[in-house]
Amino acid sequence: MIRAFEPGDTDAVVQLWRDCGLTRPWNDPHKDIARKLTVQPDLFLISEVDGIVVGTAMIGFDGHRGWVSYFAVAEAQRGKGFGGALMAEAERLLIERGCPKIMLMVRHDNSSVVELYEHLGYEPEQTLILGKRLSPD
16 A cells, blocks of 8 residues: 555654665664655655565655655565655656656666666666765764
8 A cells, every 4th residue: 555654654654764775873863754754755655565664765855856765665665666666656756747857866886777767668877976964964
């Protein structure tokens, strides 16, 4: 089942992100969740099986592009269609809002997920992503 995040999911979500290697010392996952809940909270998706969180996708739309962050599927649930279903729902929600293109970033050390994205129709972009930290989590 795919549904919107609820505050009671926080601990399970953070643990899933840690298990999947998505957390970094400079990003406090609790703060990232709190921030997301102030902007388009309905675009923070949870995939669950028997009440257990097995996947997440944090989605945003700025009126120009849609973005997916914190996309995760529990290792024991990979290869069962949860990732594809989660991305399909993310795409559906963005299309519903008039979004013309969806983007995502993959860290260099997470290349194993690229095959999943390519299977879902995503292609590498010839774009350099630049960033600047505005808050020292």
